[in-house]
Amino acid sequence: MTNNIFRIFNPEAPKEDRVQKRRAQVRQAQQTYRERKEAYTKALEREVARGKAREADLLRENERLRERVERLVGKLGQHGIEDSDEVADPPLTEHGIITKSKNPLAPDSSASHLGDVDPVALGMDFVLALERPCLEHLHGDPEKPEDPSGHTLTLSSQVCAVSSPSDSTSPVSPESINQHVVPAAMLENLLALSSQVGVSDDQITPVQAWNLIRYQPHFGGFEISALRTLAETLRDTIKCHGFGAVVPLSVFRRLTFELLLQDKPF
Structure with a gap:
């Protein structure tokens, strides 16, 4: 009995026992690492969502104040008080917000060429169109809400965080994405982070x-109808x-050439 009790401390234990014990320790360490990594990633995703929501709130407040200043300046002009450069508000640049009432890629769009519409709004619509297959699992697995979704660096996730900054795990529908008022720099920010997504070279x-x-x-x-067809095909x-x-x-290059570049002079 004594030998059995202290066998686990016996350096003379069979080699197979030590190997199995080591494998169990390695598996436990790997599981602990995965759990910690998933928890850390989920925490980062939440923080990114909160940060984007705060950024959007600040931009909306900035836009509200800008419109108020414009109204006040207009009233001053009505009373004969001239505006000065000190109070003039500069136009919003790439760090402002996009306000658009219609999807530039919509079939009923009045514009015919890409140069006729806001390129940032057009880019938003193009990217969101390609990301639509991911909408159903944008918030991850509803049965495992603590697991990271892995989609934080997608435009759809960023727009959802801006338009509805909640921790909902319900599937996202295209109609629920409010892309009419979003930070104009969002595409540039995501492009800068795209190298961290981990896609292969192809x-x-x-x-x-x-x-x-x-x-x-x-x-x-380029014709808007051609870009719309490209987005739908891709x-x-x-x-x-x-x-x-x-x-x-390879597919992107082939379709881009066939639908956009084939008839263009070089």
Whole structure:
């Protein structure tokens, strides 16, 4: 009995026992690491969502104050008091907000070429169209709300955080995404972070795809209907490996050439 009690402390224990014990320790360490990593990632996702919501609130408040200043300046002018450069409010730049009433990619859009519409709003619509297959799992697994969703660095997730900064785990529908008032710098921020998503060299994210399109020499002359067709066709090739939508680079290049570039002079 004594030998059995103290066997686990016996350095003369069979080699197989020590190997099994070591494997169990390694598995436990790996599980602990995964759990801590998932908890850390989820905490980062929540903090990013809160940060984006705060940024959007500040931008909305800035826009409200700007409109109020414009009204006050107008009243001063009505009373013969001239405006001065000291109180004149500079126009909003890329760090302002986008306000648009219609989707530029909508079939009933009055514009015919990309140069006729706001390129930032157009980029928002293009990227959101490609990310639509990810909407159902944007908030992760409802049965495992503590697990990270892996979609924090997608435009859809950022827009949801701005328009409805809640921790809801309900599936997201395209109609619930309010893209009419969002930070104009959001695309640039996501592009800067896209290298951290972890896609392979033969894939690109939707925001990277848009970046390649907008720097084409004939960008302004592309037809909106052609871009709409490109977005719809690319959406059928979208893959999601748990961290957001990706497009095969070879497919993107082929479709972009066929639908946008084929008839353009070089």
